[in-house]
Amino acid sequence: xxxxxxxxxxxxxxxxxxxxxxxxxxxxxxxxxxxxxxxxxxxxxxxxxxxxxxxxxxxxxxxxxxxxxxxxxxxxxxxxxxxxxxxxxxxxxxxxxxxxxxxxxxxxxxxxxxxxxxxxxxxxxxxxxxxxxxxxxxxxxxxxxxxxxxxxxxxxxxxxxxxxxxxxxxxxxxxxxxxxxxxxxxxxxxxxxxxxxxxxxxxxxxxxxxxxxxxxxxxxxxxxxxxxxxxxxxxxxxxxxxxxxxxxxxxxxxxxxxxxxxxxxxxxxxxxxxxxxxxxxxxxxxxxxxxxxxxxxxxxxxxxxxxxxxxxxxxxxxxxxxxxxxxxxxxxxxxxxxxxxxxxxxxxxxxxxxxxx
Amino acid sequence: xxxxxxxxxxxxxxxxxxxxxxxxxxxxxxxxxxxxxxxxxxxxxxxxxxxxxxxxxxxxxxxxxxxxxxxxxxxxxxxxxxxxxxxxxxxxxxx
Numbered sequence: 001x002x003x004x005x006x007x008x009x010x011x012x013x014x015x016x017x018x019x020x021x022x023x024x025x026x027x028x029x030x031x032x033x034x035x036x037x038x039x040x041x042x043x044x045x046x047x048x049x050x051x052x053x054x055x056x057x058x059x060x061x062x063x064x065x066x067x068x069x070x071x072x073x074x075x076x077x078x079x080x081x082x083x084x085x086x087x088x089x090x091x092x093x094x095x096x097x098x099x100x101x102x103x104x105x106x107x108x109x110x111x112x113x114x115x116x117x118x119x120x121x122x123x124x125x126x127x128x129x130x131x132x133x134x135x136x137x138x139x140x141x142x143x144x145x146x147x148x149x150x151x152x153x154x155x156x157x158x159x160x161x162x163x164x165x166x167x168x169x170x171x172x173x174x175x176x177x178x179x180x181x182x183x184x185x186x187x188x189x190x191x192x193x194x195x196x197x198x199x200x201x202x203x204x205x206x207x208x209x210x211x212x213x214x215x216x217x218x219x220x221x222x223x224x225x226x227x228x229x230x231x232x233x234x235x236x237x238x239x240x241x242x243x244x245x246x247x248x249x250x251x252x253x254x255x256x257x258x259x260x261x262x263x264x265x266x267x268x269x270x271x272x273x274x275x276x277x278x279x280x281x282x283x284x285x286x287x288x289x290x291x292x293x294x295x296x297x298x299x300x301x302x303x304x305x306x307x308x309x310x311x312x313x314x315x316x317x318x319x320x321x322x323x324x325x326x327x328x329x330x331x332x333x334x335x336x337x338x339x340x341x342x343x344x345x346x347x348x349x350x351x352x353x354x355x356x357x
Numbered sequence: 358x359x360x361x362x363x364x365x366x367x368x369x370x371x372x373x374x375x376x377x378x379x380x381x382x383x384x385x386x387x388x389x390x391x392x393x394x395x396x397x398x399x400x401x402x403x404x405x406x407x408x409x410x411x412x413x414x415x416x417x418x419x420x421x422x423x424x425x426x427x428x429x430x431x432x433x434x435x436x437x438x439x440x441x442x443x444x445x446x447x448x449x450x451x452x
Contacts, residue, residue: 002397009388009399017384027381030370032404036445037366038358043451048360048379049386053436055451077447080405082436092393092409092434099429104416315425 039080051084197342256309257288264301275307278314283328283350284321290331317354325354393434405438 004012006028014024035053038045043055055078063074090097260271272282286296288308293299311318317325329350336344358366368378389407392399398408414430438446 004392004397004399006400006402009392009401013385013388016388017381019381027371028385028401030367031382031385032401034363034367034370035404036442038363039446040449042358043449045358045363046360047363047382047386049383050389051434055446055449057451078449078451080436080438080442080446084434088390088393088434091390093432094394096429096431099431101419101422101426101428104425104427 043078049085049088051082051088054081054083055079056081258307258309259304260307262299262301262303262305266299266301268296268299271305271307276310276314281314281325283332284308284310284324287324287328287331296332296335319356322354322356326351326356329354396432400439403439403441405436405442407434407436409434 006025010021010025010028013019013028014021017024019027031047035045035047039053039055045053047053058074058077058079060076061074062071064070065072084092260275268282268285269279272285273279276284285305285307286293288306292303292305299305308324311320329347333344333347333351336347364375364379364382367382368375371378371381373381389399393407393409396409398406400406409432411432412430415428417426417428418424419426419428
């Protein structure tokens with residue numbers, strides 16, 4: 001990047017306008033002088049075509065001497081700030097002017113509120129590969145459910161789809177190689193889980209009824225969510241649909257623990273979606289009510305469950321929240337291990353994932 | 358000091374008409390704008406340096422949208438005051 005000094009500037013102005021160098025230099029000097037005077041007079045100068053210079057008061061603070069490392073007090077002082085005019089700002093930024101924000105890749109525990117557009121290949125791929133895993137628990141469910149559940153925007157999306165977006169928007173070479181790699185990894189994981197599940201039970205593979213599982217944060221967990229289908233209550237399945245489909249996380253997470261009487265169509269994961277905005281958090285509900293629930297997949301209508309409050313929120317889990325999640329996963333891990341369920345390992349991963357460090 | 362006042366005082370200093378002063382100021386700023394657009398930096402003696410800097414795309418939270426988003430890259434113009442200017446304005450009493 002070229003750097004110009006005062007005389008370079010004066011020369012090019014003189015060349016361009018035909019004013020003599022002496023006059024130009026005088027002009028530039030005077031402009032600078034005037035800005036200084038303006039700052040001194042009332043702390044702010046507006047120069048047309050350039051921007052605003054302002055003085056800002058900086059409060060007293062403690063600093064450190066970099067050589068000796070000892071603490072020194074930095075007395076209060078003024079500093080000069082410069083805000084370019086918006087026209088100038090736009091001109092400087094003209095290369096990137098038309099770029100807009102893009103939704104960020106999913107971060108740990110964070111779910112993009114609108115994930116309708118997330119239905120991309122990686123997700124679908126996962127749906128296909130993973131469905132056999134949960135099929136056994138959904139056998140009871142009616143087949144039409146499939147159509148109803150499919151359009152539902154997956155609440156917690158896989159980390160991969162959003163990563164593709166930046167590529168379209170601005171060509172970030174960095175992302176380009178990540179995407180294929182991520183897709184391949186997902187595919188491999190999905191295949192592994194598929195075969196493990198098939199190996200464990202020789203059941204015939206029914207058309208999967210539940211799709212809500214796919215959008216889990218990571219492939220391992222995708223298989224967890226459907227667990228809550230209530231085999232004993234076929235009646236309960238119908239009313240459940242409209243609730244599950246709510247794309248946005250509805251209520252805010254409860255401020256304090258509350259008691260909730262189960263209605264027909266309530267599943268643990270669906271309650272978690274309703275109260276926390278993230279159905280994966282059902283393990284917290286399970287943990288809080290573990291003594292009351294014999295079978296996490298079959299909770300009976302009318303039972304009162306404690307919906308524990310989160311200390312943080314689902315984006316910023318507090319330490320206690322992570323602990324609860326981890327603990328919930330651990331309990332379910334033990335539960336499913338006794339059952340010799342093929343999904344046991346998922347809960348182990350969940351436990352490790354939320355274990356506070 | 359607003360733009361009009363600045364122009365008036367500039368004309369007074371150079372002993373020229375205000376319209377001429379405004380023209381000449383426009384020439385200077387136009388040239389500066391051209392330089393900034395071509396990513397050049399300009400240091401003015403005893404005053405400071407104007408430079409442009411590219412801010413890479415970054416993840417962040419938009420309070421307006423209430424979402425975590427990727428902000429696109431952008432180029433910004435910055436002014437770094439010289440030590441001399443810093444020293445001069447350090448202890449001015451501004452209310």
